[in-house]
Amino acid sequence: MLVEYGDEIDPVINNKVRSMAMVMEKKPLNGVLETIPTYRSLLIIYDPATTNPTKLEKEILDFEELLSQIEIPPPDTVEIPVCYGGEFGPDIRFVAEHNSITEDDVIRIHSGAEYHIFMIGFTPGFPFLGGLPKALHTPRLETPRSFVSEGSVGIANNQTGIYPLTSPGGWQLIGKTPLKLFAPEHTNPFIYKVGDRIKFNPISAEEYARLVGEVKK
Amino acid sequence: MDLFSVLTPGAYTTVQDNRRYGYQQMGIPLSGALDSFSFNVANMLVENPENCAVLEITIMGCRFEVLNEADVAITGAQIGVTLNKRPAECWSSFRVKSGDILEIKQVKSGCRAYLAVTGGIDVPEVMGSRSTYVGGSIGGYLGRPLKQGDIIKRGKGLLLKQARHLSPSVIPQYSSNTVIHAVLGPQDEFFDEGIKTLFESEFMITAKADRMGYRLQGPEIKHRAEMPKSIISEPSVPGGVQIPADGQPIILLVEQTVGGYTKIATVISTDLCKIAQATPGDTICFEQVTLEKAHALYHDRQNLMKEIEKKHII
Numbered sequence: 001m002l003v004e005y006g007d008e009i010d011p012v013i014n015n016k017v018r019s020m021a022m023v024m025e026k027k028p029l030n031g032v033l034e035t036i037p038t039y040r041s042l043l044i045i046y047d048p049a050t051t052n053p054t055k056l057e058k059e060i061l062d063f064e065e066l067l068s069q070i071e072i073p074p075p076d077t078v079e080i081p082v083c084y085g086g087e088f089g090p091d092i093r094f095v096a097e098h099n100s101i102t103e104d105d106v107i108r109i110h111s112g113a114e115y116h117i118f119m120i121g122f123t124p125g126f127p128f129l130g131g132l133p134k135a136l137h138t139p140r141l142e143t144p145r146s147f148v149s150e151g152s153v154g155i156a157n158n159q160t161g162i163y164p165l166t167s168p169g170g171w172q173l174i175g176k177t178p179l180k181l182f183a184p185e186h187t188n189p190f191i192y193k194v195g196d197r198i199k200f201n202p203i204s205a206e207e208y209a210r211l212v213g214e215v216k217k
Numbered sequence: 218m219d220l221f222s223v224l225t226p227g228a229y230t231t232v233q234d235n236r237r238y239g240y241q242q243m244g245i246p247l248s249g250a251l252d253s254f255s256f257n258v259a260n261m262l263v264e265n266p267e268n269c270a271v272l273e274i275t276i277m278g279c280r281f282e283v284l285n286e287a288d289v290a291i292t293g294a295q296i297g298v299t300l301n302k303r304p305a306e307c308w309s310s311f312r313v314k315s316g317d318i319l320e321i322k323q324v325k326s327g328c329r330a331y332l333a334v335t336g337g338i339d340v341p342e343v344m345g346s347r348s349t350y351v352g353g354s355i356g357g358y359l360g361r362p363l364k365q366g367d368i369i370k371r372g373k374g375l376l377l378k379q380a381r382h383l384s385p386s387v388i389p390q391y392s393s394n395t396v397i398h399a400v401l402g403p404q405d406e407f408f409d410e411g412i413k414t415l416f417e418s419e420f421m422i423t424a425k426a427d428r429m430g431y432r433l434q435g436p437e438i439k440h441r442a443e444m445p446k447s448i449i450s451e452p453s454v455p456g457g458v459q460i461p462a463d464g465q466p467i468i469l470l471v472e473q474t475v476g477g478y479t480k481i482a483t484v485i486s487t488d489l490c491k492i493a494q495a496t497p498g499d500t501i502c503f504e505q506v507t508l509e510k511a512h513a514l515y516h517d518r519q520n521l522m523k524e525i526e527k528k529h530i531i
Contacts, residue, residue, distance in 0.1 A: 002403050002452070009449060021242075036241045036452040038475060043452035045238075048486075048515045053508060121450065121475030124244045124353045128450065165353060184343050184355045190243055 001056055004041045009130060013040045014118050018195050019070045023063045029056065037194055038119040039128070077114065078192040080162065082153050082200045083208040084110070084175035091172035095138045095155060106174060109133050111200045115160060117192060125164035125182045125190045129198060132160045144170030151177045153200065162198075164190070175200075178211035219284040220334060220371040223363050227279035227321070232338050232357035234270040236471070237346035246472045247455065248348035248356065251428060251493035252329055254389065254518075255293035259333035261526055262290035262310045262381050265374060269337025270347040272363075274330040276496065278321035279363070283313045287335045288377050294327030294494060295391065308383040312376070327391040327494040336374030352429070352472055384529040387521070389490075393499045394419075397488050398506045398514065399458060404448060404479040411438040411460070415481055416505050420466065424497045429472040430459075431492060433501070437464030438481065450477040456484035456492075458503075468492060485511040487518045 003020065006013040021037040024044070031051030036043040046056055084107045085092040096103045115129035122128075132155065140156045145168065148154070152163045154171025163169055164181035183189050192198060203211070233256070236249035250256035250273055260269050278296060290310045291298055298305045299320045305311050307330075313319055321330060340347050340358055349357025358367060405412060420435035438460050440446050446462040453459070457469040457480040468484060469476065470492070484492065485506065495501060506514070 007449070034238050034241060036474065038451045039449050041451045043454065045454070048512050049519050052512065119450065119475065120242060121244045121452075124240075124355075126244055167352075182353075184353070187344075189240075189245075189344065194242060 001044045001046065001053060001060075002041055003044065003060060006040050009039050009118065011116055011130070014116075015072055016067065017042050019067045019072060020060070020063065022070055022072070023066050027063070029059050031056070038121070072195065075116075075195050075197045076192070077197045077199055079199050079201055080153075080177050080179060081203045081207070081211060082111070082175040082177050083203050083205055086205070088176035088205075088208070089153070089174040091141070091154075092174040095136060095172050095174055098138045099135055101135060106136060107202050109135055110160070110174065111202045115198045117194050117196050117198060120190075120194055123163070123165050123167045124184075127161055127192065127198065129160045130158075132158050134158075136160075138172050140170040141172060144168055148173065149176070151179065151181070153177060176208070178208050178215055180215050218371060219368055220287055220338075221281035221319070221369040222284060223279065223365055223367040223369065224282055224318070225280040226363040226365055226367070227274050228277035229275040230279050230363045231273050231349040231351065232270050232340050232347055233273045233349060234337075234347045235268045237344055237348050237350070237356065240344050241452070241474045244474055245344060245353065245355075246350060246474050248346065248350045248428075248471055250331060250348075251471060252293055252331065252490045254490045254522075255329070255331045257522060258308070258383060258525065259290050259292040259331040260337075261530055262292070262308070262383065263288045263333050263335050263374075264377060264381070265333060265335070265337055269333065269372070270340065270357075271334075272332040272338060272369075274321055274332060276324055276328060278323055278330070280318065280320045281369070283315055283317040283319060284368070285371075286312070286314050286376065287371055288380075289313050289319070290333045290381075291321065291330055292333075292383075293330040294324040296324045296327075296330045297322035306382070308388050310377055310381045312380070326393075328496045329493050334371050335376055336372030339370040339372040350472065381530050383525070384531065387525055387529050389494075391494045395491050395495055395499065395501045396504050397491060397501050398485045398511065399456075399482040399488075399503050400485060400506060400508050400511050401482050402480070403483070405481055407440050407444045407479045408438065408460075408481050409441055411440065411464075411481060414438045415458070415466070416503050419500045419502050422495055422497050422499050422501065426495075426497050428470055430470050431468045431495070433466045433468065435465070438466060439464055440479065446479065447477045448479055450475050453480070454483065456486060456489055458482045458484065485514060487511075487514050
C-alpha cells in the first residue's frame with residue numbers, strides 16, 4: 001500500500017512521511033512487514049494472509065490523528081570529510097565552469113550548506129540530499145560512468161549525494177570521502193538515516209590519506 | 218559441516234532464503250529466492266524449517282563433490298540431475314554421501330532450479346537474512362555467485378527416515394507463453410490507451426532479464442500526451458511494471474528499492490514465481506485482476522502450500 005502526502009520535493013511533506021513511518025514503528029500493526037519512506041510517499045508492505053487493505057487503510061487513517069502528537073526528534077548532523085577536486089572530484093571544473101564560478105567557490109559553497117536526507121535508495125545507503133545552493137546546480141553527465149568509486153560525492157541538478165558503494169553513476173563528481181559509509185556486518189550498517197542532516201568538511205589530500213589509514217584500522 | 222566442494226559453479230548460482238525485510242529504507246533490496254513456490258517445496262522435501270537457505274541455480278547447472286552425508290531436494294526448472302552419473306529425481310529428496318558427484322545439468326524448461334539440503338545452506342546471516350545481494354556484495358557466499366573451489370557448508374538437521382516425493386499432480390509445468398495477472402497502478406492515471414496496449418498485447422522477454430528486473434519488448438505503451446514520463450522517486454515493489462520513456466515495460470523484481478519511472482501496473486505476488494521461471498525469448502501476456510481477486514489468489518496459494526505439506530509430500 002502506497003500512502004502519498006503530496007506531489008513535490010518539500011521538507012514539510014517529507015516530514016509527514018517520516019512522522020507516519022515513526023508512528024508505524026512505535027505501534028507496529030499486525031501484518032505489516034516493513035515500511036519505506038521516500039520524498040513524498042510511504043510504502044507499506046503487508047502480508048495479505050494476516051491483514052487486508054480495508055483494515056489497514058482504517059488503521060492508517062486512525063494514525064493520522066496521532067501525527068500531530070509525534071515529535072520528530074531533532075535531526076542528527078553527520079559530518080562527512082571530503083577531499084574536493086583533482087583525482088577525487090574529476091568533474092569539479094565542469095561544475096565551476098557551468099556556474100561561472102571558481103573551483104574554490106564550489107568547495108566553499110558545497111561545504112557551507114547543510115543538507116537534509118530526504119530518502120535513501122538506488123544502492124545501499126545512497127542518500128538523496130536536498131538543499132543544494134542554486135549556484136551549484138549542474139545537470140547529470142550525458143553518458144553515465146560504468147564505475148563510480150565508493151565514497152564519491154556528486155551533484156545532479158538540484159541534488160547532491162554520496163556513492164556508498166562502487167557502482168555505475170551519472171552524477172558530476174566533485175570530491176570523495178575517506179569514510180566507509182556501509183558496514184553490512186553491523187546491526188546499524190550506516191552512519192546516517194533518513195531525516196538526518198549532512199555537512200561536508202573540506203580536507204586535504206594528506207588528511208584524506210591519513211583517514212583512509214585510520215578507517216582501515 | 219562441509220557439504221559440497223564446487224567443481225563447476227554454473228552460470229549464476231547464489232545462496233538465497235526468504236527475503237531480507239526491514240532494510241529497504243536504507244536502500245538494501247529484498248533479495249531472496251525469486252520462485253518462492255519452488256523454494257518452499259524444496260525445504261519441505263528435506264523437512265527443513267521454512268526459511269532455510271537454498272541454492273538458486275540459473276539456466277546452467279553445476280557440479281559438486283559431496284563432502285558429507287545429507288538429504289538433497291531439487292525443485293523449480295525442469296532440469297536433468299545425476300548422482301554418480303545415475304539419474305536422480307527432481308521434486309523428491311535423495312541421500313548423498315561423501316565422495317559422491319552430484320551434477321545438475323542445463324535447464325530444459327523454466328529458468329531457475331532450487332537445491333535444498335538438510336539443515337539449510339550455512340552462510341552467515343547479514344541483516345537478518347542469508348540471501349545474496351550481488352550488487353551490494355552482501356549475504357550468501359561472500360556476497361557473490363559461487364565459484365569453482367568454493368566449499369559450501371550446511372546447517373545442523375536430522376536426516377530423513379525415508380525419501381520424500383511431491384505428487385506429480387502439483388508439480389508446475391512451465392510454458393514459453395505465460396499469462397501473468399496484474400493489478401492496475403500505482404500510476405495508471407498516467408496512461409489511457411497504454412493500459413489497453415498492456416493488457417491486449419504479447420510481450421517478449423529480452424536478454425536483459427535478471428533478479429533486478431525483466432525488460433520486455435512489444436508494442437509501445439504510450440503515456441498520456443499531457444503527462445510527464447517520470448515521477449519523483451518513490452519505493453518500488455517486486456512485480457511493478459515500469460514504463461520508461463521508450464514505452465517498453467520492465468517488470469521490477471527483488472533487487473531494487475526505489476525508482477523514478479511510472480508504474481502502470483503491478484504483477485500479483487503469487488505470479489512472481491511464473492516470471493522467475495520465464496526465460497529470454499519467452500512471451501508473456503498480462504491479464505488484469507482486481508485487488509480482491511489478487512488477495513483471493515494469494516489465499517488459494519497459502520492453502521495450496523498447507524495442502525502440499527499435509528497431503529502431497531509422501
